[in-house]
Amino acid sequence: EELVSQCIGRNEGRLTDSGALSINTGEFTGRCPKDRYLVKDAISADTVDWNSFNQPMEEKQFDLIFHQVTAYLHQLPEIWVRDSYACADPAYRLNLRVITETPAMSLFAYNMFLRPEDEGFKPTWHILAAPGLKLDPVQCGVRQPNAVIISLKHQLILLAGTGYTGEIKKSVFSVLNYLLPFQ
Numbered sequence: 001e002e003l004v005s006q007c008i009g010r011n012e013g014r015l016t017d018s019g020a021l022s023i024n025t026g027e028f029t030g031r032c033p034k035d036r037y038l039v040k041d042a043i044s045a046d047t048v049d050w051n052s053f054n055q056p057m058e059e060k061q062f063d064l065i066f067h068q069v070t071a072y073l074h075q076l077p078e079i080w081v082r083d084s085y086a087c088a089d090p091a092y093r094l095n096l097r098v099i100t101e102t103p104a105m106s107l108f109a110y111n112m113f114l115r116p117e118d119e120g121f122k123p124t125w126h127i128l129a130a131p132g133l134k135l136d137p138v139q140c141g142v143r144q145p146n147a148v149i150i151s152l153k154h155q156l157i158l159l160a161g162t163g164y165t166g167e168i169k170k171s172v173f174s175v176l177n178y179l180l181p182f183q
Contacts, residue, residue, distance in 0.1 A: 003080075003110065006103035013104060023104045023165065035143055035162075036171075039151040048178070061141040062151055062158075068140075069158050072133040073101060080106035083121050084113035086172050092183060094176060097123035098168065105129050108165035113172070125155045125175065131163035150174060 004021050007013045013023040038044055040056035048054050073079055082098040095116075098109040109127075134145035146161030148171055157171045 003103045003107040007107065010103065012102055021107070023108075023163075035146050036148040036167075036174075037142070037150070038174075039149065039153065041151070041153045043152045057141065057149055062149055062154075065135065065140050065142075065147065065149060065158055065160065066128075066154075066156070068135065069128050069130045069133060069160055072130045072160075073099065073128060076101050082106045082109045083116055083123060084109055085116060086113055086176060088114060092176075092180060094172065094179070095122060095124045096127060096172065097125070098127045098129065100127075100129035101132055102129075102163065104163070105131070105165050105168065109168060112169050125157065125172075127157040127159070127168060127171065129159040129168065131159065131161065133160045135160050152178065 004015075007021060007023065008015065013021050016022050034052075034055075036053070037055045037057035038048055039059055039062045040048075040050070041059055050056055080098075080100050080103055082100075084096050084098065086094045086096060096109070096113060098106065100106055100109075135142055135147055137144055140147070144161070147158070148162070148167050149158040150171055151157075152175070157168075157175070159167050159171070
């Protein structure tokens with residue numbers, strides 16, 4: 001309820017006639033698969049099928065964008081942090097910490113993923129979502145000012161320039177699609 005109130009108060013969404021929260025995701029109302037990148041590093045270089053939907057990104061580009069995203073989030077007056085996990089079976093569980101600039105994205109993670117019940121939760125993956133950050137495509141080596149970047153080595157997902165919350169879900173599913181066959 002608190003996150004819904006915050007979304008409404010920040011003009012991120014409104015309640016519909018049925019009482020559901022309708023979110024304004026901004027410019028993007030769906031996924032942008034051509035703007036999703038995987039960092040090509042020692043872990044992924046020979047284990048990912050590089051193609052039009054598994055686009056490689058160099059580590060130096062990732063580092064640049066990581067620093068831009070963290071600097072952007074650091075300067076905000078408030079951020080939302082949500083601990084959760086994907087996969088109910090503990091043998092395959094992916095512990096997630098979602099850090100975002102919007103309560104709408106935190107609410108999405110709350111609804112999408114399972115919630116830890118114990119006090120000893122330790123995240124293994126982090127998602128940093130900065131929908132208000134527009135990247136410089138030339139400087140960052142991306143197609144547009146928005147990007148979703150997955151680093152298997154750093155166990156980190158970066159979202160920049162898009163408020164479409166489904167990018168969080170799809171990124172986690174992409175990580176699981178990579179990890180689970182090995183397990």
